[in-house]
Amino acid sequence: MWIYEKKLEFPIHITKPDGRLAKIMIEQYGGPDGELGAAVRYLSQKFTMVTPQAKATLNDIATEEMAHLEMMGTIVHQLTQGLTKAQLEEAGLSPYYVNHGFGVYPSAASGIPFNATALQSKGDPLTDLYEDMAAEQKARSTYEYLIDLTDDPDVLAPLRFLREREVVHFQRFGEALDSARDYLNQQHYFFMNQK
């Protein structure tokens, strides 16, 4: 169950429409290392996670990723508000526009729609947690590349916040991995997964 809170996790108010930025920011909405994939990955993996610490970590980071998905959608939406036809065409947004208008659609910056092949739910707690740590690093790299290509301070502020969250999540998943590894290294006589 979830409760929606009518606010963003971090404030976003972008004054300058910018088609070039909108075109690349969609990467973290629906790209392979984006927030949608992160949320679905952790929400799916939690069902077979072993220790209470690791279950809580997956559940709560997945929840925060949904807030990050909303932030990236907000960035794309606000960047496209007030774009002129000439600006849209110059930014190379025409192919996106003919399919989605200014609707926010989960795709990568290349235009490839979101696909669950970008994530795994392996049913093996160690495998899953290693994937999650890698996923946080991939998202951190992507945010750094986006930051490299951004000069608008209204866009930079939320990107820097999101990048820092990837670093914290990586740390928490590392601790969750320790708890799962310790648990699996104990002697189990009857039920492998009982805890």
Added chain:
Amino acid sequence: MDRNMLMQKLMELDFLAVDLGLFLNTHPDSSEAIAAYNEVIEAADKVRLQYEENFGPLCSFRSYAADPEHWLWERNPWPWQKDANTTMGGKECR
């Protein structure tokens, strides 16, 4: 306090709660972090109440509908609208 200031205060406190919560998931015996968490939750509750009394409900199926004549939940601005937020551009720690 105006809407933007209250919202920013609430965002700050809720963010602390999110981050402390994640920390506590993997450090469940840290009494220092538990005390900090409870302090933040108490402070955030007060700000949330103050915001909701003045500007309408924040939580789906948790907040009271304060006005018996009007359902305020559906009202603009929604969080993704520019009007809902101020920018943090240029205000970050260096």
